[in-house]
Structure formats: structure tokens, C-alpha cells
Amino acid sequence: MLQVRDGKLQVLLWQRAREPFLGAWSLPGGYLEPGETLEQSIRHHLAEKVDVRELAHLEQLETLSDPARNPLDRELATAYLGLVPADVDPEVPEDTRRHSVSRLPELAFDHRAIVLAGRDRLRAKLSYTNIGFALAPPVFTLSELREIYVAALGHEVSATNLQRVLLRRGVLEATGEKREPGRAGGRPAALYRFRSRRLEITDQFAVLRPPG
Amino acid sequence: MLQVRDGKLQVLLWQRAREPFLGAWSLPGGYLEPGETLEQSIRHHLAEKVDVRELAHLEQLETLSDPARNPLDRELATAYLGLVPADVDPEVPEDTRRHSVSRLPELAFDHRAIVLAGRDRLRAKLSYTNIGFALAPPVFTLSELREIYVAALGHEVSATNLQRVLLRRGVLEATGEKREPGRAGGRPAALYRFRSRRLEITDQFAVLRPPG
DNA sequence: TAGGTTTACGACTGTGGGGCGAAAACCTCG
DNA sequence: CGAGGTTTTCGCCCCACAGTCGTAAACCTA
Numbered sequence: 001m002l003q004v005r006d007g008k009l010q011v012l013l014w015q016r017a018r019e020p021f022l023g024a025w026s027l028p029g030g031y032l033e034p035g036e037t038l039e040q041s042i043r044h045h046l047a048e049k050v051d052v053r054e055l056a057h058l059e060q061l062e063t064l065s066d067p068a069r070n071p072l073d074r075e076l077a078t079a080y081l082g083l084v085p086a087d088v089d090p091e092v093p094e095d096t097r098r099h100s101v102s103r104l105p106e107l108a109f110d111h112r113a114i115v116l117a118g119r120d121r122l123r124a125k126l127s128y129t130n131i132g133f134a135l136a137p138p139v140f141t142l143s144e145l146r147e148i149y150v151a152a153l154g155h156e157v158s159a160t161n162l163q164r165v166l167l168r169r170g171v172l173e174a175t176g177e178k179r180e181p182g183r184a185g186g187r188p189a190a191l192y193r194f195r196s197r198r199l200e201i202t203d204q205f206a207v208l209r210p211p212g
Numbered sequence: 213m214l215q216v217r218d219g220k221l222q223v224l225l226w227q228r229a230r231e232p233f234l235g236a237w238s239l240p241g242g243y244l245e246p247g248e249t250l251e252q253s254i255r256h257h258l259a260e261k262v263d264v265r266e267l268a269h270l271e272q273l274e275t276l277s278d279p280a281r282n283p284l285d286r287e288l289a290t291a292y293l294g295l296v297p298a299d300v301d302p303e304v305p306e307d308t309r310r311h312s313v314s315r316l317p318e319l320a321f322d323h324r325a326i327v328l329a330g331r332d333r334l335r336a337k338l339s340y341t342n343i344g345f346a347l348a349p350p351v352f353t354l355s356e357l358r359e360i361y362v363a364a365l366g367h368e369v370s371a372t373n374l375q376r377v378l379l380r381r382g383v384l385e386a387t388g389e390k391r392e393p394g395r396a397g398g399r400p401a402a403l404y405r406f407r408s409r410r411l412e413i414t415d416q417f418a419v420l421r422p423p424g
Numbered sequence: 425t426a427g428g429t430t431t432a433c434g435a436c437t438g439t440g441g442g443g444c445g446a447a448a449a450c451c452t453c454g
Numbered sequence: 455c456g457a458g459g460t461t462t463t464c465g466c467c468c469c470a471c472a473g474t475c476g477t478a479a480a481c482c483t484a
């Protein structure tokens with residue numbers, strides 16, 4: 001479960017309560033119950049830690065099958081990527097915390113690789129889909145959106161380009177309102193929202209398109 | 213297992229020998245053995261049907277978990293996409309055949325959706341990676357490569373653009389040789405090969421690149 | 425040697441991302 | 455109430471690169 005907070009991309013982790021890797025930080029999850037789909041299982045286990053209704057996007061990453069990934073027992077795991085908007089701040093239990101993805105502690109199992117794979121998937125999709133809707137609040141200014149992109153992508157982003165690209169593709173639309181001219185002075189910023197809150201591919205890959 | 217043959221994108225199917233879906237066409241596969249990774253299991257089950265050494269590329273697609281996907285029993289399945297170059301023509305057993313992806317018969321389980329997902333994954337990666345190496349023979353002319361792309365993508369492709377794009381990206385390199393001026397007359401075509409035979413991303417997604 | 429066929433390659437066009445600087449719209453302070 | 459500072463917005467120019475087209479090259483057959 002990734003989220004942008006305090007200008008950093010963070011991941012929700014909790015401390016394992018049993019062997020193997022007792023006490024180590026790990027991704028939330030658990031065993032699949034009979035009659036459940038994997039997605040239902042993810043939501044179900046996540047609901048024990050946080051408010052799942054805030055989950056704006058959930059997609060499957062990969063199924064790990066290395067026989068040695070669990071030293072005690074043979075175990076398969078299917079990893080999912082979940083995204084939560086930057087403005088939600090749900091309470092979490094004592095054993096659960098958010099960690100910056102750029103400075104992860106030691107993680108149990110192959111969870112470090114999973115987190116990095118999720119980060120990379122997110123970065124790629126930020127460029128060619130509207131997936132930003134799952135990281136941004138319902139309405140926002142362009143500079144707020146820029147900060148979210150900077151945190152998630154890990155490099156500078158030009159506000160000018162961001163606006164041009166997302167508007168041209170029809171990803172964003174102006175609400176018509178302006179942010180209350182707050183504390184710091186400066187021109188009041190226009191408010192935008194994502195036109196759709198479902199994943200859509202907005203940049204058909206560059207080359208070899210069908211003619212016409 | 214996808215392959216371009218006779219100008220069409222084809223998929224390897226076999227007829228099920230037991231319930232459920234007895235007699236229906238289905239994707240090759242089988243149960244995971246203890247100590248195996250999923251990829252080893254795929255190769256192992258595929259080897260019973262065809263020569264696995266010809267498999268130029270293999271990647272995981274998705275894990276299916278709908279409890280109703282198998283009417284008789286609860287069963288998870290992890291789908292893989294395998295690619296075979298157009299020039300290999302391995303013998304297959306009696307119960308196994310290749311079908312055009314654009315005209316699939318009734319398939320067992322959710323296998324139809326898997327085949328279409330594999331096709332779509334292939335089409336996307338043809339545009340932004342060098343994955344063509346897994347569909348093309350070791351050396352080829354540009355028009356041969358064009359036909360492969362046309363079959364896989366399902367629409368016309370300009371040979372001029374294909375050459376420019378793949379050469380500029382450094383995906384292709386000329387062998388220096390020319391095809392034997394064969395039967396039909398015309399200028400003899402230069403031969404090319406893929407510079408690498410491992411999957412590489414060659415088109416970093418269009419937008420919001422790091423500055424510099 | 426003329427005509428047909430296939431391949432190769434150059435020139436031109438258009439789309440869209442990236443950079444930059446000026447203008448707009450607010451604040452605060454003197 | 456105006457000057458100066460800050461933040462946002464917008465227009466202009468550049469350029470990389472995909473897409474189109476037309477012509478030249480290099481082979482065949484008759």
C-alpha cells in the first residue's frame with residue numbers, strides 16, 4: 001500500500017508477530033481463505049490494519065514462487081499494489097507504520113523486491129496512464145499535484161509540462177474554482193480534478209501505431 | 213505459447229483428456245510440483261508437448277483466483293506468456309494444435325481471456341521494447357520482420373518507419389550480408405539481426421522524464 | 425536492353441514534449 | 455496606497471521523432 005506523505009513515497013508495513021522473520025517489518029497480507037479471490041483476500045487482510053475504503057486503486061503485481069522464499073515452509077505469494085490518496089490519514093495500530101520507500105528497513109521474505117517492483121510499476125504508469133488519480137486528493141492545485149509526482153517519480157517535474165501534458169490528454173479538468181488565497185501570498189491557484197477515477201491508458205505507446 | 217506462422221499470430225493448444233472441460237481446447241500446463249518455481253513448472257509441462265529450447269521468451273502474465281473458474285474444484289492458476297520465433301517448426305503430438313488467436317475455438321476455463329491478455333501484452337511490448345527478437349528468426353530482412361509485426365499487431369506497419377525506429381533505438385543491426393537474390397526478382401534485401409536477445413525497454417515512456 | 429519488382433533512402437511534414445520568460449493575481453510592509 | 459515579493463499561468467520558440475511520399479538502386483525476366 002503506497003501513499004505520498006510529507007513529500008515522500010511511503011509504504012505501509014507491520015511487524016511480524018511470528019516466525020519466520022519474527023519482529024521484522026513486512027508487507028500486510030495473509031493466507032487465502034476458501035471461496036475468496038486474491039483481491040478479496042487482500043482487502044480482507046488489509047482491513048484489519050486500515051480503512052480499506054480509502055484504497056483508490058489495487059492491481060496485481062506478481063506471484064512469487066521461489067521454494068526458498070520461506071525458510072520454514074513452501075509458500076507461494078501473490079503481490080498486489082495498492083494506492084491511497086495523499087490527503088487520507090487513517091489511524092493505524094501499534095504494530096503498523098509507514099516507511100519511506102527510499103529508505104526501507106530490513107524486510108521479511110522477498111518483500112523488499114516487491115516494494116521496489118510496486119514503486120517501479122507506479123512510476124511507469126504515471127507516465128502513460130491517469131493513475132495519478134489514486135495518489136491525489138479529490139481536488140488539488142497544479143503545484144500540489146506536482147509535489148505528488150515529484151515524490152512518486154523521484155525526480156523534478158516541471159509544473160508547466162505537467163499541466164500541458166495532462167490537460168492535452170484530457171486527464172485533468174478545471175473545477176472553475178480557485179484555492180482560497182491563503183497564507184503565503186501569490187496568485188491564487190486554480191483547482192483541478194481527475195476527469196476519471198478509473199485506470200485508463202492515456203498515452204498509446206509511441207510507435208508503430210495503426211495508420212489513421 | 214504464441215508464434216507467428218503463415219502470417220498469423222497463433223497459440224499452442226491441446227485437447228483436455230479429463231474433466232472438467234473434457235475434450236475442450238486449453239492452454240498447456242499442469243500442477244506445480246514441490247520444489248519447483250512456477251517458471252520451472254511451465255517449462256516442465258510444456259516440454260511434454262514441444263521442444264522447450266525454442267522458447268525465446270517467457271514472462272508471467274497474471275494469477276487467476278476466481279473460485280468459480282474451475283466448476284469441480286477450487287484451483288488457482290498462474291498464466292505465462294511464451295514466445296517462439298517464426299522459423300521454428302517443432303513437431304507436436306496428436307492432441308496438440310496451433311490456432312489463430314483471431315479465431316479461437318471455445319476454450320476451457322478462463323483460457324480465452326488469458327490468450328487475449330497475452331496477445332495484448334505482446335502488442336504493447338512490441339512498441340516499447342525489443343521483444344521482437346523472440347518472434348523473429350536469427351537473421352531476417354526488413355520486409356520479413358514487417359510481416360511478423362503485422363501479424364502480431366493486427367494492423368499495417370510501414371517498413372520505412374519500422375526500420376528507422378528500430379535502428380535509431382539500436383534494437384537492430386545490419387549483418388552486412390544480403391539475402392540471396394532469390395526467385396521473385398527485385399533488389400536483394402539487406403539482412404538484419406536483433407542486437408540483444410534479452411528483453412530491454414527501448415522507449416522510456418514518453419513524458420515527465422527526469423531533466424537532462 | 426526494356427520493363428517489372430522489390431528494397432533503400434532521402435526530403436518534407438506534423439505532432440507533441442521541453443524550456444524560458446513575461447504577465448497575472450495575490451500578499452505584506454512601509 | 456503604492457512598491458516589492460511570491461506564486462501561478464500562459465504564450466512563444468525549439469527540437470526530437472514519428473509518419474508520408476517520391477525517387478533511386480539493384481535485382482529479375484522477356
